[in-house]
Amino acid sequence: MSGMTEMVRKITLSRAVRIMQNLFPEEYNFYPRSWILPDEFQLFVAQVRMVKDGDPSWKPTFIVKPDGGCQGDGIYLIKDPSDIRLAGTLQSRPAVVQEYICKPLLIDKLKFDIRLYVLLKSLDPLEIYIAKDGLSRFCTEPYQEPSPKNLHHVFMHLTNYSLNIHSGNFVHSDSTSTGSKRTFSSILCRLSSKGVDIKKVWSDIISLVIKTVIALTPELKVFYQSDIPAGRPGPTCFQILGFDILLMKNLKPILLEVNANPSMRIEHEQELSPGVFENVPSLVDEEVKVAVIRDTLRLMDPLKNKREKQSQPHKKPLAGKEGPSDCEPAGTSDTNPNPEAHLPSICLKQVFPKYAKQFNYLRLVDRMANLFIRFLGIKGSMKLGPTGFRTFIRNCKLSSSSLSMAAVDILYIDITRRWNSMTLDQRDSGMCLQAFVEAFFYLAQRKFKMLPLHEQVASLIDLCEYHLSLLDERRLVCGRSSTAGVRPPGRSTPQGATPSAQQVEGHPPCCTNSAHKSSRPRHALS
Numbered sequence: 001m002s003g004m005t006e007m008v009r010k011i012t013l014s015r016a017v018r019i020m021q022n023l024f025p026e027e028y029n030f031y032p033r034s035w036i037l038p039d040e041f042q043l044f045v046a047q048v049r050m051v052k053d054g055d056p057s058w059k060p061t062f063i064v065k066p067d068g069g070c071q072g073d074g075i076y077l078i079k080d081p082s083d084i085r086l087a088g089t090l091q092s093r094p095a096v097v098q099e100y101i102c103k104p105l106l107i108d109k110l111k112f113d114i115r116l117y118v119l120l121k122s123l124d125p126l127e128i129y130i131a132k133d134g135l136s137r138f139c140t141e142p143y144q145e146p147s148p149k150n151l152h153h154v155f156m157h158l159t160n161y162s163l164n165i166h167s168g169n170f171v172h173s174d175s176t177s178t179g180s181k182r183t184f185s186s187i188l189c190r191l192s193s194k195g196v197d198i199k200k201v202w203s204d205i206i207s208l209v210i211k212t213v214i215a216l217t218p219e220l221k222v223f224y225q226s227d228i229p230a231g232r233p234g235p236t237c238f239q240i241l242g243f244d245i246l247l248m249k250n251l252k253p254i255l256l257e258v259n260a261n262p263s264m265r266i267e268h269e270q271e272l273s274p275g276v277f278e279n280v281p282s283l284v285d286e287e288v289k290v291a292v293i294r295d296t297l298r299l300m301d302p303l304k305n306k307r308e309k310q311s312q313p314h315k316k317p318l319a320g321k322e323g324p325s326d327c328e329p330a331g332t333s334d335t336n337p338n339p340e341a342h343l344p345s346i347c348l349k350q351v352f353p354k355y356a357k358q359f360n361y362l363r364l365v366d367r368m369a370n371l372f373i374r375f376l377g378i379k380g381s382m383k384l385g386p387t388g389f390r391t392f393i394r395n396c397k398l399s400s401s402s403l404s405m406a407a408v409d410i411l412y413i414d415i416t417r418r419w420n421s422m423t424l425d426q427r428d429s430g431m432c433l434q435a436f437v438e439a440f441f442y443l444a445q446r447k448f449k450m451l452p453l454h455e456q457v458a459s460l461i462d463l464c465e466y467h468l469s470l471l472d473e474r475r476l477v478c479g480r481s482s483t484a485g486v487r488p489p490g491r492s493t494p495q496g497a498t499p500s501a502q503q504v505e506g507h508p509p510c511c512t513n514s515a516h517k518s519s520r521p522r523h524a525l526s
């Protein structure tokens, strides 16, 4: 999927999640506090010092991860921000430094993480599937809370398979419930036998996945529109993502990272005699990954989708009947009649739009991205020029006696310059989506004082969408009387938070404002 590799880089993911943390701190507390290096080094030092001054008993550990790294490469733990300087090159090498989760859930005294496979079937409309089973990858040295003595013990702190395979303690097992790589369902069974509410664990994981995808989709849409021409049915893009998740001792899931290109290998290397290696099948990998690939092919089969549409023309979408708390834990069976009953049962479960009602209120940045895309102008561009930004302000009627167009220009220049000096991508000049979001937050805070940020932002989005829909209606009327079917000059967005000319055609142009509003309640998207 266009832009996915870029979006899941450590820095980009941290930025995207941080925007959501600013809007919804509680909902997004599943991602450890992170700072981007080298830009936020001073901020990191200052914030850590501030918390330490307030609470001298706080003895944190941090994990430093180079941007774009994988398989644990270049990762190390520190106890104090000053250790970063000692490590040398970091002032120049982009990285993320993150609070280290010191109390992970242990099994057999070992730290482990979970790799879950997620199918992003479609971006617009958003469709997410999660595999009912995943992999659990174990460390190979018993865990101890970080101390200066053990900080460098990678087999104790890092769960990467590619690292631990080199430990003498790595156990290849013929069973899916023992050894250094196991199925996640075997872990859940074990927890369940100890009385853990595994339905809750599973439902928290589903929430984490949906929220993370919601944080990633706005920018993916910007990538998508720059690659796929608007107004034409584009190719159907999908992506299998690998989510790496850590369970804390209190069973809260924490997002470690998202992989755009997760390994689908179903065999591992075995050393037969010193220096002689052979590839042997890995039962655990096979059990989990084959099902993911098989179901992805089943779900993405265009002929099957066509057949289904023909046979069920009036089938209603699944949207939001149950909450994630109703999600089935791994291994439970489907009750729906399955037209492919002769094939193994489906392992990929749809979670979005199934639970859309519970999560749509979080999709504010998505609606901002729709506005952003509308004003992009030049085809293929991903950055907003000064004229586009001015048009946005004018069309949404945001300038006033207290916000002159000159002030708007200064706002544009200030924010754009700062973002362009921070980001590595200097391909085109102009305002990127994240800079636009920052400007939008600023405008929302000015206009709707005293409200929490997410309400300020939601109110401003409502206002913008309202003015743009009026504009579209007016243009449609003009268009009808001159050239029938002419689209508004702004780019119509693929997902249309602002209705396109065709969508509006269904409504009488005399539609009252209140009627329009009521058809579009705040937070009700999709």
Ligand code: ADP
Pocket (backbone or CB within 6 Å): 032, 063, 065, 069, 070, 071, 072, 073, 075, 098, 099, 100, 101, 102, 113, 157, 158, 159, 160, 244, 246, 256, 257
């Ligand atoms: P990579 O892409 O190099 O694998 P990750 O972000 O997945 O980088 O980190 C590697 C490993 O480090 C993880 O698998 C996990 O075991 C450990 N880890 C990463 N971040 C944290 C954290 N914030 N707290 C505790 N452990 C972490």
